[in-house]
Amino acid sequence: MIEAPRGTKDILPNEIKIWHFIEEVSRKIFEIYGYNEIRTPIFEFTELFMRGIGEFTDIVNKEMYTFQDHKGRNLTLRPENTASVVRAYLEHELNKNLPNAKLYYLGPMFRYERPQAGRQRQFWQIGTEAFGSDNPGLDAEVIAMILHLFSELGISNLETHINSVGCNSCRNDYKLDLVNHLSPQKEELCSDCKVKLNKNPLRILDCKRKNCRSLASKIPSIDLSLCKSCKEHLDQVCDYLKELNINYIVNPYLVRGLDYYTHTTFEIIDKSLGAQNAVAAGGRYNNLIAQMEGPDIPAIGFAAGIERIILSIKNSFTSNERNDDNKSIYLATTSPKAHLAGIKIIQELRKAGFMVNMDWTSKSLKSQLRRAHKLRANFTIILGEEEISKHEVEIKNMKDGNQIRVSIDKLNEYFVKKFYVEGKLV
Ligand SMILES: [Zn+2]
Ligand SMILES: [Zn+2]
Structure with missing residues (x-):
């Protein structure tokens, strides 16, 4: 008998109600905050992700489902949706044609990873992208929207971690700092991190291996390298969060696994989930659009995995607390x-x-x-x-x-x- 491939899952009729619930609540909340839905193709040219996500990230190096079509073109099943949304934004000149470029999406993504609770090889994400403003208040609005969404979904006890990964100039200073600190201990790094040390040292902070983690914990954190304007931007995000009565933790080691982030990065954490405890994550990517040959337009977005949201909802509710709305x-x-x-x-x-x-x-x-x-x-x-x-x-x-x-x-x-x-x- 043929079974579903490892890392994929059928969503059966007895599970579908919670999916519909999450999808409906997400659409409602995103629209309240002025976002409109966009649907991009499930596969794109491989080059889009190499350029958009970064060649030296784990996603591009190890986790993509890439294949050739009958004409020998290299195509990849989307491992995330930001690069595709940016591609669509530029291709259709939405910067000129859409007065309010706030877009949301909902759909399956594909990554070749070790399957575990809340993480499949075909997994579902919801997310938003807002283009055209680098106002720190918008960063706080995105975080407020995510917390609003989770509260509507019945998920509470969340922690908001934020950080700034700086702009091109101060981030480069920090990268040099990292290289200087880690080069003498190069032999203790894992083989992946040895490569990253030359190509993309920031990614070493994402490494899950014990040795690399302990070395990384001794590195000076990025907040010490931020330039004046990056520091001010982060402070203003915090001012807005305070105004919105949102509790947050500034975590200077939060750098996120993607290359395109600048300034604010954040994670929403549900401690009841154990090791893989981020239920939503995102940040600003002010250089990505220019990097993809578009105009110089700042943007900020986030994504959350539906499988992990379901685990979180199940932890927050006891089964008989949910209304039986069967009619x-x-x-x-x-x-x-x-x-x-x-x-x-x-x-x-x-x-x-x-x-x-x-x-x-x-x-x-x-x-x-x-x-x-x-x-x-x-x-x-x-x-x-x-x-x-x-x-x-x-x-x-x-x-x-x-x-x-x-x-x-x-x-x-x-x-x-x-x-x-x-x-x-x-
Ligand atoms: Zn800076
Ligand atoms: Zn490592």
Whole structure:
């Protein structure tokens, strides 16, 4: 039997509700903050990611799904969405055509990584990108939006970590600093970090290996190298966060795994998740658009993995705290003639917006009622030939077992009252 490839997962009907919930809440919150959805292709030219994410990052070096098409073009399944959104932004000149270039996305990404809890090879991300402003207040707005989103999702007890990775000039000073500090201990670094020392020393701070981590912890942090204007930018982000009553921790070792960040970087952390505890992360990337041959336009964005959000929601809620919003009806019939009449009745209920299931296996009434329980139907309509002759149905309340006769003409009215008036939806 063929199974799904390692690192991929079917999302089955019993899990889909939480996905819909996260997707709906995300769209609502992003739109409240002025973002519009963009959908970019799942694959792009490989070069886009090499240029956009950086050639010396783990993503580009080890984790991309790259293939050649029939004409020999190099294509890659997107490992993240920022490079694609920037590509689309430039290709369609959205800087000229879209007065408010705040974009959000939602979709699958692909990275060849070791699968673990909350991390698949095909994983889902939600995220936003805002173009055109380097105002530090916008950085705080993005963080406030993420915390608003998580609070709507029922996730609390989060920590906000922020830092600045500086601009091109002060970051280069810091890189030199790193090289000077680490070169004498080069032999103690892992083989990856030895390469990074020459190509991209900042990435050494991301290395998960114990030796590299302990060496990195002795390096002076980047805040000591920030230039005046980068330092001011970070201070102003903090002023806005304070104004919004958002607690935060400045973490000078937070550099993030992507090359394109400048100035603010941040992570939203859920400590209940253990080692992989960032539920959202992002930052400013004021040079990326120019680096991709576009105009000099600043931008800031974030991304969050849906699988990890689900773990976090499950940790925040106990199962019975979630509302059971199931609203459904089951039709049980006692003869083929009743089955025929029944489908007409439920068609009317479905047109009125009620969710109705019926039996298609000609089972006994008893087993139909069992199935209604399994489907957590609120009511079962029982229809036999006697009821048909009186133009009535028997309705069984599946919660208390009470039964009542209702005229077929009054069915719609009856369920509106049961579900929406007594159920307090009006
Ligand atoms: Zn600077
Ligand atoms: Zn290392």
